[in-house]
Amino acid sequence: MKEITLDTKISELLEIEGMKDILIKINPKFKKLNNPVLRNTLAKVATIKQAAIVGGMEPKDLLNKIRESLGQKPIDIKVEDNNLPQKEITKEPKIIINANELLNEDKNPLAVTRKNLKKLKDNEVLMIKSDFKPEPLIDEFTKSGYKVYCKMINSNRFETYIEK
Numbered sequence: 001m002k003e004i005t006l007d008t009k010i011s012e013l014l015e016i017e018g019m020k021d022i023l024i025k026i027n028p029k030f031k032k033l034n035n036p037v038l039r040n041t042l043a044k045v046a047t048i049k050q051a052a053i054v055g056g057m058e059p060k061d062l063l064n065k066i067r068e069s070l071g072q073k074p075i076d077i078k079v080e081d082n083n084l085p086q087k088e089i090t091k092e093p094k095i096i097i098n099a100n101e102l103l104n105e106d107k108n109p110l111a112v113t114r115k116n117l118k119k120l121k122d123n124e125v126l127m128i129k130s131d132f133k134p135e136p137l138i139d140e141f142t143k144s145g146y147k148v149y150c151k152m153i154n155s156n157r158f159e160t161y162i163e164k
Helices: 010-014 017-025 029-033 036-040 046-056 059-069 099-104 109-119 133-145
Strands: 095-098 125-130 147-152 157-163
Touching: 010 046, 029 036, 036 099, 036 125, 046 099, 046 133, 059 125, 095 099, 095 109, 099 109, 099 125, 099 133, 109 125, 133 147, 133 157
Parallel strands: 095 125
Antiparallel strands: 125 157, 147 157
């Protein structure tokens, strides 16, 4: 079996028999993996490190719990925060998306966000509401050159702003 690292994609883990249930047992927030749309879309881009952030865990803790469940030895690593400081976006959003509602409707938040960003003019803003920090989406849109800002409203509410 391939060694599991912070960069291992969640979709790779889900190929292992019973891993979805193990992940849900590790963190109940991973119940979203029961959604086939999430498994077939975001799980393909999300790494263990990103999934840990979505689940409100330390990446090293999630990694080692997964490794232990697979008979791999835990590793002691320092996890670098490679996210650059985000400059707050204060413009009113032209479009608001609720990621939780989309997932409940078996829709893909990444695809819906991309489609809606195409509707915006330059310097306009889209906001994503969710009960988790959407780390994979943040990384995808940051890499695509968008300005992205995420703020935690409370432990169960995040607002992510994407400026075109």
